[in-house]
Amino acid sequence: MSEQYPSLEGPQCPMPLSHDEQIVIGHGSGGVKTHELIKNVFQKHLGNAILNLGNDAALLQFGPEIPDGKNLVVSTDAHIVSPLFFNGGDIGRLSICGTVNDVSMLGAIPKFLTATFILEEGFSINSLEKILLSMKTAADEADVKIVAADTKVTEKGKSDGLFISTSGIGWVDSDLTINGASAKVGDAVLLSGPIGNHGIAVAEARGNLGFQSQIRSDVAPLNGMIAELIKAVPETHVLRDPTRGGLATTLVEIAKQSQVTIKIVEELIPIDQDVRSACDLLGLDPLYMANEGKLIAIVPAEDAPDALKALHAHKYGREAVQIGVVVEESSGQLLFKTPLGTTRRLDMLAGEMLPRIC
Amino acid sequence: MSKTSINPESIRHTKTIIQEIRRITTKPWNIMEICGGQTHAIMEYGLDQLLPEEITLIHGPGCPVCVTSLEIIEQALQIASLSNVIFTSFGDMLRVPGNKQDLFSIRAQGGDVRVVYSPMDSVKIAQQNQDKQVVFFGVGFETTVPSIAASILHAEKNGVRNFSVLPANVLVPPAMHAILQSPGNRVNAFLAAGHVCAIMGYQEYEPIAARYQTPIVVSGFDPFDLALGILMCVRQLESGHAKVENGYPRYVTRKGNKAAQAMIEKVFEVVDRQWRGIGLIPSSGLGMRPEYKGFDATERFDIEFHELSESPLCIAGSVLRGVAKPIDCPAFGKVCTPSHPLGAPMVSGEGACAAYYRYHKVN
Amino acid sequence: MCLGIPGKVIEIYDVDGTLMSKVDFNGVVQEVCLATTPEAEIGQFVLVHAGFSLNVLSDQEATETLKILKELEAFNKEYFGEDASLS
Numbered sequence: 001m002s003e004q005y006p007s008l009e010g011p012q013c014p015m016p017l018s019h020d021e022q023i024v025i026g027h028g029s030g031g032v033k034t035h036e037l038i039k040n041v042f043q044k045h046l047g048n049a050i051l052n053l054g055n056d057a058a059l060l061q062f063g064p065e066i067p068d069g070k071n072l073v074v075s076t077d078a079h080i081v082s083p084l085f086f087n088g089g090d091i092g093r094l095s096i097c098g099t100v101n102d103v104s105m106l107g108a109i110p111k112f113l114t115a116t117f118i119l120e121e122g123f124s125i126n127s128l129e130k131i132l133l134s135m136k137t138a139a140d141e142a143d144v145k146i147v148a149a150d151t152k153v154t155e156k157g158k159s160d161g162l163f164i165s166t167s168g169i170g171w172v173d174s175d176l177t178i179n180g181a182s183a184k185v186g187d188a189v190l191l192s193g194p195i196g197n198h199g200i201a202v203a204e205a206r207g208n209l210g211f212q213s214q215i216r217s218d219v220a221p222l223n224g225m226i227a228e229l230i231k232a233v234p235e236t237h238v239l240r241d242p243t244r245g246g247l248a249t250t251l252v253e254i255a256k257q258s259q260v261t262i263k264i265v266e267e268l269i270p271i272d273q274d275v276r277s278a279c280d281l282l283g284l285d286p287l288y289m290a291n292e293g294k295l296i297a298i299v300p301a302e303d304a305p306d307a308l309k310a311l312h313a314h315k316y317g318r319e320a321v322q323i324g325v326v327v328e329e330s331s332g333q334l335l336f337k338t339p340l341g342t343t344r345r346l347d348m349l350a351g352e353m354l355p356r357i358c
Numbered sequence: 359m360s361k362t363s364i365n366p367e368s369i370r371h372t373k374t375i376i377q378e379i380r381r382i383t384t385k386p387w388n389i390m391e392i393c394g395g396q397t398h399a400i401m402e403y404g405l406d407q408l409l410p411e412e413i414t415l416i417h418g419p420g421c422p423v424c425v426t427s428l429e430i431i432e433q434a435l436q437i438a439s440l441s442n443v444i445f446t447s448f449g450d451m452l453r454v455p456g457n458k459q460d461l462f463s464i465r466a467q468g469g470d471v472r473v474v475y476s477p478m479d480s481v482k483i484a485q486q487n488q489d490k491q492v493v494f495f496g497v498g499f500e501t502t503v504p505s506i507a508a509s510i511l512h513a514e515k516n517g518v519r520n521f522s523v524l525p526a527n528v529l530v531p532p533a534m535h536a537i538l539q540s541p542g543n544r545v546n547a548f549l550a551a552g553h554v555c556a557i558m559g560y561q562e563y564e565p566i567a568a569r570y571q572t573p574i575v576v577s578g579f580d581p582f583d584l585a586l587g588i589l590m591c592v593r594q595l596e597s598g599h600a601k602v603e604n605g606y607p608r609y610v611t612r613k614g615n616k617a618a619q620a621m622i623e624k625v626f627e628v629v630d631r632q633w634r635g636i637g638l639i640p641s642s643g644l645g646m647r648p649e650y651k652g653f654d655a656t657e658r659f660d661i662e663f664h665e666l667s668e669s670p671l672c673i674a675g676s677v678l679r680g681v682a683k684p685i686d687c688p689a690f691g692k693v694c695t696p697s698h699p700l701g702a703p704m705v706s707g708e709g710a711c712a713a714y715y716r717y718h719k720v721n
Numbered sequence: 722m723c724l725g726i727p728g729k730v731i732e733i734y735d736v737d738g739t740l741m742s743k744v745d746f747n748g749v750v751q752e753v754c755l756a757t758t759p760e761a762e763i764g765q766f767v768l769v770h771a772g773f774s775l776n777v778l779s780d781q782e783a784t785e786t787l788k789i790l791k792e793l794e795a796f797n798k799e800y801f802g803e804d805a806s807l808s
Contacts, residue, residue: 211751274748342404476772505773508756512739556776609776618757
């Protein structure tokens with residue numbers, strides 16, 4: 001009589017569950033689980049020669065990593081966007097592009113990034129992997145590496161799923177003076193494309209607006225386009241991306257830094273029709289909506305045609321256009337010419353932009 | 359692709375109308391618009407800069423956010439603080455200051471305060487949160503009333519018992535009476551609010567025009583509509599007429615939207631109401647009919663109704679009545695700014711003070 | 722109380738006994754309650770505010786306001802010449 005014996009395959013004693021699907025507090029303890037998370041999830045997607053050395057810090061040498069004779073540029077950013085995923089992007093892409101762009105706005109070439117991840121207990125590792133993949137894609141496009149990273153885990157309810165903080169290092173030629181205080185009277189004010197898309201895409205992803213659209217966030221790494229722009233117009237005075245607070249707030253900041261009056265014309269500002277409708281429906285003003293893949297460039301008037309040509313040649317600048325001029329010296333203000341030909345002043349966003357019903 | 363907010367043809371038409379206004383104006387006239395949206399549009403496009411000097415635009419109490427009484431705001435804050443309540447409201451109410459706090463502060467202290475874009479959203483939230491009480495802050499002129507009424511009827515039909523409304527709606531015609539009757543009144547003509555009239559029609563303005571011999575023209579919201587409304591007012595004023603005219607025929611008829619009015623009639627009745635900065639205006643608000651008191655948040659929650667007082671510096675009342683401009687206020691732009699408002703007209707996007715602060719002329 | 726936007730009705734249906742619709746605003750589609758304008762038909766434009774339809778767009782405008790405009794334009798052309806624009 002044949003007897004059926006158990007096949008004796010697989011573990012025979014109750015081993016602890018491997019918790020592959022969700023973040024648990026143990027992932028933040030610094031022990032085995034942390035190392036497994038770093039190796040199997042973070043390094044799997046973001047790994048490179050420097051990061052994989054596994055030291056406490058990254059060594060960047062002048063010569064091999066950083067060219068001699070340049071100025072260093074550093075920037076840092078925190079990302080708490082909610083929801084984490086939206087049409088056109090996610091928090092991962094945002095965290096890479098945000099810092100890459102900030103560094104580039106000084107005319108610098110970004111090269112090395114650090115990233116900190118604050119995870120909430122219970123967060124889906126599948127979602128984490130999606131986000132890391134998104135970061136890798138953005139980092140590859142921008143040609144940057146994440147050379148140092150850290151991760152911590154909070155108890156459930158103490159954070160909002162995932163927060164990411166990134167810092168970026170780049171270098172810039174010492175004779176370039178691209179910054180917010182460099183705008184000069186007579187300069188042309190250029191905008192690389194339509195505004196408002198990111199703000200609406202994120203608002204829509206929250207799911208309580210009661211409408212659907214095809215509007216996508218414009219989040220993108222702009223360093224490639226900026227390099228082309230500076231090559232064509234080394235005399236570029238100001239570069240800035242109109243993120244939080246939108247186009248209007250950013251221009252007011254620049255006007256105050258440079259101590260000038262900037263005047264822009266409503267008819268020249270590109271806004272996609274569906275973004276305009278969405279803003280109308282919500283009672284929001286597109287001039288104050290965040291953009292994550294656009295830039296403002298202020299260049300000498302005679303260089304405007306070359307600047308626009310360089311922007312148009314790049315996929316992120318096809319709709320670049322001149323929207324105004326720097327009119328005169330002053331304590332810093334932004335003027336806006338309406339379609340009726342009248343002029344009014346625009347201020348920074350005061351507090352949170354609330355949707356209006358009137 | 360991208361286009362501007364107004365098409366070039368409309369701009370051309372607007373300029374033609376303004377040219378005509380300049381041609382026919384011979385005397386000084388004060389024209390009041392009673393709608394925050396119109397104030398906003400006038401300032402946004404700088405329309406007032408193009409009009410002849412003789413014409414002064416006065417911004418009336420057209421911002422329901424601004425005129426909601428301090429007492430009702432305090433009631434809202436009390437209800438929002440309750441732990442089993444989800445308090446829902448249009449966004450612009452969140453920053454209106456009560457005695458010491460606003461809805462934002464209640465949210466920061468842990469209250470569940472949510473912005474909604476429609477009262478129907480609140481009913482949905484109630485259906486999804488059966489263990490909570492969901493309250494909708496019923497602010498607005500006649501324009502939002504049918505929506506609120508329809509939402510209540512929908513909730514009733516579907517047995518949504520945990521939904522209620524804090525009634526705070528106000529009516530335009532009594533405000534016009536109050537303004538025209540007040541001793542300092544300088545208003546010669548009114549632009550009536552186009553969307554209020556889309557609902558209510560304009561026949562209720564005819565007795566007002568007749569009694570006070572004041573022209574009233576129903577107007578829309580884009581620069582062309584507003585310019586047209588102003589032209590129609592000036593034509594009447596210059597020729598000594600005083601009637602109600604319709605400058606927004608694409609959405610407004612004399613009798614208005616009957617279906618919407620029927621809904622309002624079913625759920626609401628006229629009550630006296632306090633207007634912040636102005637005082638009590640008789641028969642100027644809407645409260646729930648007895649058969650709908652079950653949906654009235656003031657009946658459902660045990661809250662107190664206090665006498666409260668405003669900042670002594672804030673001259674909102676005079677601004678709302680149109681007897682003072684925001685720039686006449688000693689606190690304007692100094693102690694009172696959009697980030698630190700003393701009074702309601704600085705808080706709301708359409709309040710006259712906020713509009714002045716954001717859009718004031720360049721010279 | 723005024724922020725009303727015109728949009729085109731593209732679908733009409735019932736939700737729990739209340740008349741609802743999908744309205745298209747240049748590519749943004751919103752769910753709008755039609756209980757306040759039960760006569761609205763697919764293809765018509767409605768004025769929408771806070772998720773409700775206030776009224777249906779009427780053709781009246783074409784006749785009344787354009788009439789005023791035509792009179793004015795004819796007048797201006799006669800007195801001020803072809804290109805009478807404001808500064």
